[in-house]
Amino acid sequence: MLDQQQIDGFDRDGFLTISNLLSADEVAELSDALDKVLATGPDGFVEGEPQPVSFRSLSGDEKHPVWQIVNIWEAMPAFEKLIYHPAIVEGISQLAGQQDLMVWHDQIQYKPAQYGGSTHWHQDAPLWPIIKPMTPVSAWIPFDDATEENGCMWMVPGSHKWGNQIEFLRTQGDLSLLDNFKDLQGFEPPADAEIRTIEAQPRPVLCGEVSFHHSLTWHGSPFNQSQWPRRAIAIHYMTGEARFDAGGNHIMKQFVDLPDNAPMAEAGAHFPTVCRDRKPLGVPERLRATST
Ligand SMILES: O=C(O)CCC(=O)C(=O)O
Numbered sequence: 001m002l003d004q005q006q007i008d009g010f011d012r013d014g015f016l017t018i019s020n021l022l023s024a025d026e027v028a029e030l031s032d033a034l035d036k037v038l039a040t041g042p043d044g045f046v047e048g049e050p051q052p053v054s055f056r057s058l059s060g061d062e063k064h065p066v067w068q069i070v071n072i073w074e075a076m077p078a079f080e081k082l083i084y085h086p087a088i089v090e091g092i093s094q095l096a097g098q099q100d101l102m103v104w105h106d107q108i109q110y111k112p113a114q115y116g117g118s119t120h121w122h123q124d125a126p127l128w129p130i131i132k133p134m135t136p137v138s139a140w141i142p143f144d145d146a147t148e149e150n151g152c153m154w155m156v157p158g159s160h161k162w163g164n165q166i167e168f169l170r171t172q173g174d175l176s177l178l179d180n181f182k183d184l185q186g187f188e189p190p191a192d193a194e195i196r197t198i199e200a201q202p203r204p205v206l207c208g209e210v211s212f213h214h215s216l217t218w219h220g221s222p223f224n225q226s227q228w229p230r231r232a233i234a235i236h237y238m239t240g241e242a243r244f245d246a247g248g249n250h251i252m253k254q255f256v257d258l259p260d261n262a263p264m265a266e267a268g269a270h271f272p273t274v275c276r277d278r279k280p281l282g283v284p285e286r287l288r289a290t291s292t
Helices: 004-013 024-040 077-083 086-096 166-170 251-255
Strands: 015-018 054-057 067-070 101-111 119-122 137-142 210-214 219-221 230-239 273-276
Touching (some): 024 077, 024 101, 077 230, 086 137, 101 251
Antiparallel strands (some): 015 210, 101 230, 101 273
């Protein structure tokens, strides 16, 4: 349960980190499950068996991959349990101020030690054009301590109140290395915004902690030039108000068989409901006894 100070801090900054949310055992189980999927590799899944929706490098740079796995929860029970985690779901419900939540999708981002690439500055909501209104809050969970050295996320406080600035952020694509990641240039925050300075901040997150961010918060992560991997998952949720926008495109669109503007709550098994009337539904019985 978050307190009012934490909720107010999230409203002001557009991000919040909570300590000791996952136990060491939970992190270890998830870490093992992720390692199994990484060892299987993008081409190792057998057709017809449980598997993620996609597994590819995001970076467009063969020498500096960022491995993205979408919907690992559909492949591994440990991650399916995670999407229902009551403390995470309750935190999202409080920060989004919403009673009902469904999973939109999850995504692993794995930056290998020494040569892992960068994730460019972006906002999430503009990249999700098939749901309206936008999904307000995501949870980000590391399986290695995420530090400046191995490519933790950076965020700009207050930027979630500056509107859709994805086109501006796309012009900052040359910011990849730790030394230049903070050098965002050429944007004037709106005159009536609460925060009007662009201050990019590294946001280290340790194992066991969960970082929440708003879907309009400017964020990204530089190269991993350290000796350690940086493995993490973002879980993106939808609110009960979300509707399908058939005009947009997204990798999850293939699983939505609905008319334009229909409630995403009716989209089916790929988008499970995890919270109703502000109450997390909890881990389903069938998953409780499972391990990786
Ligand atoms: O893991 C990262 O470095 C980036 C994740 C991200 O962009 C997100 O969670 O929205």
